[in-house]
Amino acid sequence: MSVDDVVIVGAGHAGVQTAVTLRKRGFEGRISLVGADDEVPYQRPPLSKTYLEALVGGEGALGGLLDLQPESAYEKLRVHLLRGREVTALDRDRRLVHTSDGEELRYDKLVLATGARPRTLDPPEEVSDRVVHLRTKSDTERLARLVGPGAKVAVLGGGFIGLEAASVLSRLGVEVQVFDNAPRVLNRGLSTRMADHLVEQHRRNGVSIHTDWSLERVTTGEHRPVALFSDRGDGYECDLVLTGIGVLPETGLARAAGLTVDDGVVVDGSLRTSDGDIYAIGDCARFPSDRSTGGSLRLESVQNATEQAKHVGNAIATGQDGEYESVPTFWTEHWGLRVQMAGIVEPGDELVVSGEPDEGAFSVLAFRHGRLVAVESVDRPIDHLSARRILGDRENLPSARDLDAYEYDLTAWSKRSRESSVREVVGRT
């Protein structure tokens, strides 16, 4: 059956890349890209980094720097971009999606790229305008309007986004304290070794981090507009509460349409949902992967969104589904330290440090069942890029002993192993 109409729900990193790849791979049919956000589709990572810094620091908006694609690209690529419009329901029998303005869009293939939404606190109304999260451009703009030098901010939740924002705000003269109910912060998606290193940077720079701190209530303060109280009764007054307490995959449409959902829209190895004409990608999708002990992953990263989009764009354009496989990567920035991750680290992995953390640049190598599974690097981009290559070659993952022989120099090992595999092939002929 020929594919004439593709509808993509969600115009974020994954949705936009799907449209681009479809055209690049020669798809000639109609592409509708529906996004709830009013803005030209933009990148999210800067929202807690450079964009926040530019707005609070007074440099102002960054023009087109945030755009995922130039605004003119959509017309050039003949992508029908419907901005500020939500898909409200899927009709799988008639292969239609319904939009918030009453339109019906027909599809042969449908791509769900709906992302995730922040968990929220539901604060009482009198303080609700002072409790913000960061997911959209307008969130960052709202935060920037409410703080300036001398302001006090409570960051609730010590994850990547909260701590990135803490470092930006604190550098700009805002007093920041972080509160987390877990015994450790940055305890998801990062090795304990690297988390400790980043926490140390924050502490050294004056950000107080309170762990084992469970929020009991948010209310109006006496001296500042908002007050937070823990279950032990200690309080903190501030101008603003920034919540970074995780996200929930946006799975409502899929669930209502009867697709399989389990903390994410469940997809198979080629990223198809339980309906073969519907794909799900990016933050909203749970896909099979033996990189995780649990056997499946739902990742929240630009690389994951982009690579899955390319896979699906290609599959639809060529009519050929294949197994999706890619080395997961992620990056984060704190106090000028740039941390890059490749692979998936889990609690219990054996960790080896290469380089000198005290001097700034180093990597943490994680091993599971004796094989390298992840590398986290601070200011060592070469390690990171070599790690991507090494971890992509699933058949030849090095052991700690293999790498020890090369003093844990990943680049040297990856070059050597490529040379030796060439020799092997030559030897066999």
Add this chain to the structure above:
Amino acid sequence: MQPRITFVHPDGTRDDVDVAPGRSVMEAAKINQVDGIVAECGGNAMCATCHVYVADEWTERLPEISMVEESMLEFTACERTDASRLSCQIEVTEELDGLVVELPEEQL
């Protein structure tokens, strides 16, 4: 007057943009909506997705390639040549008025 930079796309079409000195060539492309540069890391010399080929007559006139850029250039998606640079590492100055760079087929 702002320096002018020309981006040549793989299909031969050209985009001329004027940009304030102090910006990088990568930013010049982004701000002016020139397609073909990804710049995943935002200009930190960490991703190698802002690769360009500098026109012959310009290669000698650009600032030298740093160690970091040199090693990152090993990881570009399209083949690295003598003309390869990371556009985020080239700062636009008045002397670069008229610079011509070619965009690779792919950045990722």
